[in-house]
Amino acid sequence: MQFIYGLVFTLLALVAGCSDNERPQAALSIEEVADGIYVHVGKHEPVDSEASDDVANIGFIVGSDCVAVIDTGGSVEIGRDLEQTIRATTDTPICYVIDTHVHYDHILGNQAFQKHDDVEFIGHAELADAIAGNRQFFIEQFPQYLGDKPQDAIIPPGRLVDERLTLDLGGRQLELRAWPSGHTSSDLTIYDKQTRTLWAADLLFMERIPALDASLKGWLAIMDELETIPAERVVPGHGPAVADWPQALADQRRYLTTLLEQTRAAIDDGLFLDTAMDNVASEEAAKWQLADQHHRRNVSRAYRELEWE
Template sequence: MIVGMAPLQADDASGGQAKGPAAPEDYAMAAEEVAPGVYAVMTPARDLPSRENLGWNANMAFVVTDDGVLVFDTGSSETMGVALREAIREVTDQPVRWIVNSHSHGDHWLGNHAFIDDEPEIMAGSAAAERMQAEADGWIENFNEMTEGATGKTTPAFPDRMVDEREVLDLAGTEVVVMPSGGAHSPGDLMAWLPEQRVLLAGDVVYSDRAPSVWDGDVAQWIDLLDELIALEPKVVVPGHGRLEGAETLTRLQRYLTILWDGIAEGVERGLADFETVPLVREHMGDLIEAYPGFEEKIERSVATTYPDVEAATF
């Protein structure tokens, strides 16, 4: 079921794209029920925040319980959070009582303040929360530059509950397992697992049809973590970026990261510098390049930032 669909646009009277802040109604917020009580809000964008996508490049989700709503990620701006709030209101009048911020990158949490009147408990890993406090202004400024002002003004609302170990939440009979990733994609990553519905809200620990950003994470830990996630046998995976998929998205991403690691390891063993290893990794990726749009934009940085970890592990 999809509700709350609206066109993604902010056009001026001449037919061109208007400058200045976007309004909540400019966002295509579609609440898609992926399991009973569990909704995904998927962006059509597969790129970085831009004027074209009005800064909405990351997916969000929410869970409706008998005691309120849990929201998983809130978007790149307060206005985007308002749009999400309105999409939720199309489904339920229940208040938003819990927010899980998957990690500290601004496209996943700057919408928090839109829900402040509901007085939600906002959860994040402690390492992520520290970065949010330190980097909020920078994220807001950067997104406004990238979107030519579309993301507009945002008042940050920071996490007030730190989650650094796996926690099982009983939300009026709906079980939600909040799971740290061990810093796989970035320090303080969190995921949410709904065992009854077999839905994984993954944040940026999973990219489906978009090349993953690995510069802030631990690729070796990420590969190991994916073994744990595959063992859950999820029916639906809501990625931080990309389309909805099943468990196959996990095995494909693990293959991608393993090839990245092993290709760099081969380069290290051959005495190649990081930039000299890029063609080697590209060759080994083969058909996976087509599965992950944006590969060419990210591969040089992915190799450069992963190379020191591979080198340390090798020697």
């Protein structure tokens, strides 16, 4: 009898030990788009919706030694959910958080990763200044996404990329590349050599309309250069988790090219900005989700860029 009681106690202890060591449940849905590359797909929601902190494609890449997080979402809560999802997927240490550009929906989850003592936050050479310039805007516009201490929740990169940077995750290398002004002034892409996967972030929009925040001509030039990257697949900043490369560029190129050509024509014809915003590239814009949120603003930015060329 003593043996039986001892055996039962031992089994209970083993079960309890296994329970303590179980990984957490994933808090976000993820898709493995290539070996070791995981993407959480953001929703197509306007910025004033209750779900606007979960609208960007974010995720992580796992090597044998390190995990690199790529964008952290639009709130501290989404960042925590991503961190929990990573821990539910792998025990590999999180070494890097890569911010692809300044927009809130990609970076406001950074604080969730500060708990990892050795994590390094990485971004474009212009990103730290861009975040500093937008800090008060983020605090005023998105207080609900910044937790109890909004001033402490916005984390800039500590390591800046001027042109290119290679990160070794152990068994796989990531090539980070900083781009001139296009979608924003702080765009960064990540290329995984092992799987030939390009993480284009917001330099590529699919399904929802591209949002122009810097230079239309610059963005089109970047797309031409992006197309030379020998990738097989691409992760866009918004849209499906993955798409074939370079075919995925077609719709965005058509919209941005039409925006460029028709804005130039409107300026040449002497159209005022308000009239141009109602007419330029309207047929192309209608093919995209959330066009009513961004298209008129895109025309305005394009008009101001091209007005004095």
